[in-house]
Amino acid sequence: MTVQTESPATTSEAQAPGTGMRFTNWAANYIDERTSISGAVKEFGRKVFPDHWSFELGQVALYSFVTILISGTFLTFFFQASMAEVHYDGSYVPLKGLEMSAAMASTLDISFDIRGGLLMRQIHHWAALLFVAAIGLHMLRVFFTGAFRKPREINWVIGFVLFILAMGEGFTGYSLPDDLLSGNGLRIIDGLLKGIPIVGTWISYLLFGGEFPGFDIVGRLYVLHILILPAILVAALGVHLILVVVNKHTQFARPGSTNENVVGEPIMPVYAAKGAGFFFIIFGVIALTASLVTINPIWNYGPYDPSPVSAGTQPDWYIGFADGALRLVPPGWEFVIFGFTLSLNILAPVLVLGLFIVVVMLYPFFEAWVTGDKREHHITQRPRNAPTRTAIGAAGVTFYAVMWAAASSDLIATHFKLSIESVTYALQALLFVGPIVAYIVTKRICLGLQKKDREIALHGYESGRIVRLPGGEYVEVHEQLSDYERWKLVSYDDYQPLMLRPNKRGKITVSERARAAVSRWFFEDRIAPVSKSEIEASKHH
Amino acid sequence: MANSASAPLRRTRATGRRSPLASVALLVIGLVATGGAYAAFTSSATAQSTASVEALVNEGEKLFIANCASCHGLSAEGTDNAPTLIGVGAASVDFQVGTGRMPMAASGPQAEVKPTQFTDEQTAAMAAYVASLAPGPAIPAAEYLTGEGDVANGAELFRINCAMCHNVAGAGGALTEGKYAPALQDIDPVHVYEAMVTGPQNMPVFSDLNITPEDKADIIAYLAYLDDNPSAGGLNLGSLGPVSEGLFVWIFVLGSIVAITVWLTARSN
Numbered sequence: 001m002t003v004q005t006e007s008p009a010t011t012s013e014a015q016a017p018g019t020g021m022r023f024t025n026w027a028a029n030y031i032d033e034r035t036s037i038s039g040a041v042k043e044f045g046r047k048v049f050p051d052h053w054s055f056e057l058g059q060v061a062l063y064s065f066v067t068i069l070i071s072g073t074f075l076t077f078f079f080q081a082s083m084a085e086v087h088y089d090g091s092y093v094p095l096k097g098l099e100m101s102a103a104m105a106s107t108l109d110i111s112f113d114i115r116g117g118l119l120m121r122q123i124h125h126w127a128a129l130l131f132v133a134a135i136g137l138h139m140l141r142v143f144f145t146g147a148f149r150k151p152r153e154i155n156w157v158i159g160f161v162l163f164i165l166a167m168g169e170g171f172t173g174y175s176l177p178d179d180l181l182s183g184n185g186l187r188i189i190d191g192l193l194k195g196i197p198i199v200g201t202w203i204s205y206l207l208f209g210g211e212f213p214g215f216d217i218v219g220r221l222y223v224l225h226i227l228i229l230p231a232i233l234v235a236a237l238g239v240h241l242i243l244v245v246v247n248k249h250t251q252f253a254r255p256g257s258t259n260e261n262v263v264g265e266p267i268m269p270v271y272a273a274k275g276a277g278f279f280f281i282i283f284g285v286i287a288l289t290a291s292l293v294t295i296n297p298i299w300n301y302g303p304y305d306p307s308p309v310s311a312g313t314q315p316d317w318y319i320g321f322a323d324g325a326l327r328l329v330p331p332g333w334e335f336v337i338f339g340f341t342l343s344l345n346i347l348a349p350v351l352v353l354g355l356f357i358v359v360v361m362l363y364p365f366f367e368a369w370v371t372g373d374k375r376e377h378h379i380t381q382r383p384r385n386a387p388t389r390t391a392i393g394a395a396g397v398t399f400y401a402v403m404w405a406a407a408s409s410d411l412i413a414t415h416f417k418l419s420i421e422s423v424t425y426a427l428q429a430l431l432f433v434g435p436i437v438a439y440i441v442t443k444r445i446c447l448g449l450q451k452k453d454r455e456i457a458l459h460g461y462e463s464g465r466i467v468r469l470p471g472g473e474y475v476e477v478h479e480q481l482s483d484y485e486r487w488k489l490v491s492y493d494d495y496q497p498l499m500l501r502p503n504k505r506g507k508i509t510v511s512e513r514a515r516a517a518v519s520r521w522f523f524e525d526r527i528a529p530v531s532k533s534e535i536e537a538s539k540h541h
Numbered sequence: 542m543a544n545s546a547s548a549p550l551r552r553t554r555a556t557g558r559r560s561p562l563a564s565v566a567l568l569v570i571g572l573v574a575t576g577g578a579y580a581a582f583t584s585s586a587t588a589q590s591t592a593s594v595e596a597l598v599n600e601g602e603k604l605f606i607a608n609c610a611s612c613h614g615l616s617a618e619g620t621d622n623a624p625t626l627i628g629v630g631a632a633s634v635d636f637q638v639g640t641g642r643m644p645m646a647a648s649g650p651q652a653e654v655k656p657t658q659f660t661d662e663q664t665a666a667m668a669a670y671v672a673s674l675a676p677g678p679a680i681p682a683a684e685y686l687t688g689e690g691d692v693a694n695g696a697e698l699f700r701i702n703c704a705m706c707h708n709v710a711g712a713g714g715a716l717t718e719g720k721y722a723p724a725l726q727d728i729d730p731v732h733v734y735e736a737m738v739t740g741p742q743n744m745p746v747f748s749d750l751n752i753t754p755e756d757k758a759d760i761i762a763y764l765a766y767l768d769d770n771p772s773a774g775g776l777n778l779g780s781l782g783p784v785s786e787g788l789f790v791w792i793f794v795l796g797s798i799v800a801i802t803v804w805l806t807a808r809s810n
Contacts (some may be wrong), residue, residue, distance in 0.1 A: 056802040060795075092773075094696040094766055111773065122774055129790040130798075137795065180700065180709065181782065274805070281801055289794050294774030295786050300710045302700050310704040310782075311714025311722065317787025408784040410715035419650070419719035 043245070049271050050251035050264035054141045058244075059275065061134035063282040064127045065237070071124040072226065078114055080106040081222035083178065083215040092299050100178070100303030103218045107177040107298055122290035128173060129295075130286060132166045132318040139163060143363075143393050145380035147250045150373070153364040155243040158236055160361045165233045167318050172225035174296075174316055178218050181296070183304030184313045186217060188323070195346030213306065250380045253491045255484040259378050314407055324406030325349035328428050360396065370518050371495050384453070385492040387446035388522045394442035395435035402431045443525070450527035457481065457489040457530045458538040490530045497523045575662065594669060601670025604663055608644055617674055622648070629739065630677020631668035636735035638664045642742075650719035651742045678738040685758040686730040688765035695759030696766075698752065703760070706744075710780035711767055716743055727768055730761045 017025070032038045049055070082102040088095050090105070091112045110117035139159065142148055148156035171189075175182040190212045193204040209216030248262050257263045265271040301310065315323050326349050333345040367389065383390040405412065406427045413420040460478040468474050481489070498519035502508050606615060612623035619625030626633070637643035638659055642652035659667070668680065700709055703725075708714050711725030720743050725733070737757055740746035752760070771777070778785035 051806045051808075053799070053802040053806045056806065057799075060798055060802070094692045094763060096693050098693055098697060118774060126790065126794065129786065130794050133790055133795045134798075137799075180704075278805065282798065285794060285798055285801075289789075292775045293789065294772040294777050296783075297710070297772055297774055297777070297780070299773070300780065302696065302709065305701070308700045308704055310700070310709040311706050312708045312712065312782050312784070314783045316783045317790065320783075320787065411781060411784050413715040413719070414713060414721050417719070419717070420715045421718060 045266065045268035047245050047248075047267050048262040048264045049249055049267065050257070050262060052252060054145070055249065056278065057134055057138035057141055059278060060282055061131055061138055062237075062241075063279040064131040064134055064286065065233075066279065067127040067283050067286055068124060068131060069230075071120045071127065074116075074120045075110060075124055076226060078106060078110050078117065079103070079176070079222075081176065081219045083213075083218050088303075095299060095302060098303060101218065103176060103178040104298070104303045107179070111299065119287075119290055122293075122295050123286055125173075125295045126290045126293075127286045128170050129316060129318075130282075132163070132170055135159075135163050135166055136318075140393070140397070144383040144390060145250070145252075146377065146386055146389065147380050148364040149377040150368065151376050152243075152247050152250075153368065155240060155247065156364050157361055158240045158243065162233065162236050162240060164357070165229055165236065169225060169229045169233065170316055170318055172221045172229065174319075175221050176218060176225060177296075177298045178304050179298040180301035180304055180308060180310060181298070181313060183213060183306070184309055185315055185319075187212065187306070188315075188326070192346055192350060195343035195350070197340070197342065197347075213304065248378060250378055252382075253379050253488055255487055257379065259376070262378070312411060317404075320407035321400055321403040322349070322353055324403035324409075324427075325353055327406045327409055328403065328424065328431060330428070356396075356399070363392075370515065370522055372498065372515070373493075373495070377493070379491075381492060384446040384449040387443050387450070387525065390446050391439045391443035395439040398434040398438040399431065402427055402434050406431075447525060447527060453489045454527055454530055457486050458534060486535070490535070492529055494526070494529050495519075495523045496526070597666050597669045598673045599670075600663075601666035601668070601673075604659070604667050605670050608658075609667070612645075617671060626671050626674070628675040628677045629671060631672035631680050632678040632735040633739040633741070634668040634671045635664060635680050636732050636739060636741055638667060639729075640732055651721070654723065678735070681731060681734040681738070681754070681757075685734060685754050686761060687758070688730055688762050690755070690759040690762035692759070692762050692766045694756065695761070695763030698756055699760050699763050702747065702752065708780065708782075710777070711764060712780040725764055725767075728764065730765070733761050733764060 028038075080102040084102045085099055086102050086105050088098050088100055088105050088108060090096075090108050092108055095108065107121075110121055112118070142156065142159070171185070175186050190204050190208065193207065194200045196203065204212065207217070207220070208214040209220075249264070251257045251262060251264065254263075265274075267275075314320065326346070329345045329349055331345075333343075333348065335342045335344065383393075406424070409423045409427065410420055412418065413423050460480040463477050463479040465477045466474055467477055498516045500508060500512065500516045503512070605613075605617065609617075609626075612620060613626050614620050614623075617626040619627075634643075637652070639657060639661075641655040641657045644658060645652045646655060657664070671677070672679065699711075703711075706714050706716060706722035707725055708722075713724035714722050716722060722744070734757055736744060737747040737752065737760070738749075747757070772780070778789060
């Protein structure tokens with residue numbers, strides 16, 4: 001491919017492209033001849049994104065992450081990650097003259113004495129809260145629509161790692177200002193570490209460089225917060241996005257959308273423009289919030305001092321479930337065995353949370369094993385069409401939500417005029433009863449909705465139009481669906497309980513038995529999709 | 542009609558008891574009497590033997606018997622329902638009655654703040670009566686209640702001594718069995734001081750050996766600073782910390798963003 005680079009004076013304007021276009025062509029060619037990037041641009045630029053609001057949630061997370069990077073870079077210019085003692089001499093009167101770490105003093109300077117500093121701090125913190133919240137909602141979307149199925153199980157795991165990294169980023173950031181709140185949070189981490197048998201104390205001393213709080217922790221967390229964790233996060237994010245391109249995006253079933261295609265807008269040019277606009281919307285919402293609403297007023301909390309703890313000391317929302325789990329442990333779960341203290345009050349919640357996290361991460365593989373389905377799935381399911389999974393998800397959400405609520409048990413007690421003990425007992429009971437109730441209720445609702453869909457697919461909507469027949473009989477006219485509308489209701493994967501059969505060697509293995517049992521639990525209650533013959537039959541009466 | 546009848550009457554009796562100066566004189570006498578009684582009562586312990594104080598104590602006793610004795614006992618010795626008030630001092634009465642906590646509307650985890658049931662004079666009379674029973678903390682001197690002092694010292698003392706229950710920003714917090722530490726926004730300084738010296742309900746006593754009167758004045762100054770200076774960052778969301786921030790981000794921030802995504806991907810019908 002050659003590009004005209006001569007002076008424009010010799011060619012007429014009607015035939016040749018304008019100066020700008022010729023420059024673009026020349027530049028594109030220049031770059032392509034040296035990098036062979038056109039292949040990638042062709043592949044990436046033609047990637048098609050289907051439109052559905054829930055598909056934008058991952059982008060919300062991405063754009064709030066970009067916001068975090070930009071505002072965080074600003075903060076690094078002024079933050080001093082040092083625990084050296086200084087006397088605060090800034091403009092906030094109630095802390096004037098107090099001894100504090102350089103980290104706290106520089107955070108106060110960012111808040112009160114550096115132009116735009118408080119806005120940047122609040123943008124950074126609000127964006128961080130939004131980042132994790134958007135990831136959470138994005139994960140729920142992926143889970144409940146079955147978008148984690150083959151070939152996307154790996155990307156689910158990577159996304160899950162991103163979620164954990166985001167929480168790690170959040171917690172390390174929360175601990176940096178070295179104010180009372182962050183110090184209390186670190187003290188809990190210290191306690192968790194020391195609760196681990198034998199090695200716990202060693203790990204704690206290693207992390208804090210001696211007895212808590214020491215003089216090292218802020219500097220170490222800072223390296224984690226601005227270097228190591230973001231590096232891993234960006235790398236994992238890159239792989240996550242590449243896999244989104246490689247796997248193609250999922251889409252909801254609708255006319256023309258099949259398992260073999262993707263219907264939507266290509267990235268270039270419309271979708272990219274929309275995406276860029278969407279970034280500015282997200283940024284705008286965060287900036288608006290940050291300019292109007294206080295977040296983490298460290299000046300109220302004051303410098304860290306191991307003796308005081310404020311009422312209403314909580315971690316940021318995404319660590320709340322862990323704090324809540326600790327609060328829900330009944331008293332007295334600490335035993336002394338052969339002179340060693342076994343802190344089950346810490347180990348039990350840590351193990352439960354660890355197990356919960358692993359279960360969520362590995363769920364796609366579990367479901368693949370149960371269904372034995374080796375096909376690729378590019379059509380997202382409506383939650384109702386996978387009743388057992390949706391019910392399991394609802395149970396998991398309830399379990400998480402109860403722990404999350406438990407982190408604010410004291411505020412629930414004061415704001416609803418309850419006693420904190422009753423709130424704790426109620427939440428302890430809910431932790432076990434809640435998920436079961438949520439499971440049963442959700443499953444019944446899903447099956448009910450499926451029945452309703454089936455009814456509508458076969459007999460149409462009740463139109464509310466009453467007609468009197470010549471014989472005097474009154475009937476309500478049912479409005480039939482169009483074929484397009486019906487397709488949405490009838491096209492879903494149908495699984496049946498696994499029939500236990502001997503394998504090639506004529507044996508029924510234990511794992512196969514287990515699989516059959518789980519499969520029966522999953523698919524015993526099911527509403528079969530409307531078949532073609534049923535639709536045909538319904539048209540004739 | 543009543544007006545037209547009374548107007549000529551007033552005109553005819555413009556002298557004597559109805560003289561315009563009479564009401565002024567009455568007002569002056571009243572002010573001198575109450576002000577003098579208050580000054581005599583608050584000035585020093587030696588003045589308590591004066592007749593006006595005795596009158597105040599007597600009036601306080603009557604009010605006590607009429608309004609408090611059913612729970613606290615006829616001579617404030619306490620009953621099964623309420624503690625003895627011998628030795629709680631005037632500060633305690635002024636705090637409990639002056640904030641409307643006493644008399645209690647109903648027994649519950651703790652006495653709630655409500656509109657006061659007595660005038661300032663009646664409260665002062667009951668305080669004088671209870672103070673006459675046995676020595677106890679007196680109503681603090683005005684010099685500690687100005688709200689001026691070392692705010693930084695007050696803030697540090699507040700974080701160390703008060704924030705555990707009342708929250709660093711004085712937003713209040715939960716205690717056991719439905720009891721709670723109330724929020725401390727816009728509280729009369731005299732009540733803050735009295736609460737520290739008397740330890741009402743579940744609050745510990747912070748005696749003058751523990752926190753000096755000057756330090757107490759600094760704490761009051763810090764609370765006044767919080768009242769006068771709204772959060773530098775904007776809305777404070779009740780100063781409740783990460784819980785209200787988390788709720789805000791889920792409901793309002795993520796909520797509005799989801800609304801925007803729905804709008805952006807909406808198809809025209």
